[in-house]
Amino acid sequence: MIKIKDIQKIVDSYDKKNITIGVLGGHSGLDICHGAKKLGFKTLAVCQKGREKTYTKYYKTHENGRGCIDETLVLDKFSDITKIDVQEKLRKKNTIFIHNRYFWVYFDFKDIENNFLVPIYGTRNMVKLEERDIPKNQYYLLEKAGIRFTKIFKNPKDINRLVIVKVNEALRGYERAFFYATGFEDYKKKSEDMLKKKIITKELLEKAVIEEYIVGAQINFNYFYSVIDKELELMGTDTRRQTNLDGLIRLPADEQLEILKYLKPKMIETGHIAATTKESIIEKIFELGEKFVKTTQKEVPPGIIGPFALQGAIAADKGKEEMIVFDVSMRIPGSPLTRFTPHTGYLYGDSISYGERIAMEIKKAVKLDRLKEIVT
Secondary structure, three states: OOOHHHHHHHHHHOOHHHOEEEEEOOOOHHHHHHHHHHOOOEEEEEEEOOOOHHHHHHOEOOOOOOOOEOEEEEEOOHHHHHOHHHHHHHHHOOEEEEOOHHHHHOOOHHHHHHHOOOOEEOOOOOHHHHOOOOOOOHHHHHHHHOOOEOOEEOOHHHOOOOEEEEOEOOOOOOOEOOEEEOOHHHHHHHHHHHHHOOOOOHHHHHHOEEEEOOOOEEEEEEEEEEOOOOEEEEEEEEEEEEEEHHHHHOOOHHHHHHHOOOOOOOEEEEEEEEOOOOHHHHHHHHHHHHHHHHHHHHHOOOOOOEEEEEEEEEEEEOOEEEEEEEEEEOOOOOOHHHHHOOHHHHHHOOOOOHHHHHHHHHHHHHHOOOHHHOEO
8 A cells, every 4th residue: 555655755756836736537627627727736637538528628728828727638548547657747747636536436446545656635545435335434434423324224124214225326336326215115126126127236236325314405515624724614515416306306296206107216416506504503514524524533544634525414303403414525525616605705705616725725735845744
């Protein structure tokens, strides 16, 4: 496994006046590069052939200052980024890579942990803990932090309430073929139907997470933890848009029932909607984030660096509002519109994006000669 001291040696060798911010071409790449350009950094997007036009054409940097992608590196597939010659190119450009969900969907965790000798802003060994079949994963951290999360049923025979079954698709392993069940018989009927239609496989079903379904207002709390200032910030709040679910719920109830005879609802994340929260729950939001940061520092040192999100729903149990978490993002969330919520504006005067906040932190670390503290 790559050690932090190996990465720190590389950072020491960098020309600090010519740092390049690197991203994968997808997820939150444009948000990161826009913020980096605003703070004076060079930008580089590593793209996969056939999916590169957004970065090589539509948002490339022009001489008149338009655009935010200075340079692209087009590879046959994303995972080629761990090839020796590609890594050498990135290091020659003094690249600090900002990892996102793409970075881990298209790679083997071990390959990144053991072979990718390029500094990553954030904690490289934490993102895998989003996966539900990893020891000491997000549920372990939430439990240690004392943060309420959805009840997990290990045995489908124990289902005694409405649950959502998170099973990966057979066709696209990184997307989940969710389905709901109210008891074991319901679970059995629906899973057998999906197996018959080859939407899922038996192996994937055995690895599925059966999670209590929370009836509440779904919301994502997007944070930033500054290692330099030792301070937690709330970047913004949002909720998800998912296909084909969003289209289905816009239909009248009788039409939904008719369509559901032929069509299964899916929850493939397509976008986000900015969602504000009332001020009376802001303190609770910060307390959750602070608990989570402290727990990661203890359990997975050095802990959270920079962006992360607690995603869940606000439920009103026993007359009080409480956040119940069902997902943790341990890297930049794929929601560039958090800057359209007011939280960073209350702190900085004007609302800022995740990309800009990350660039601010890197710039400050360079100025204070503390870059080694924020990369792994």
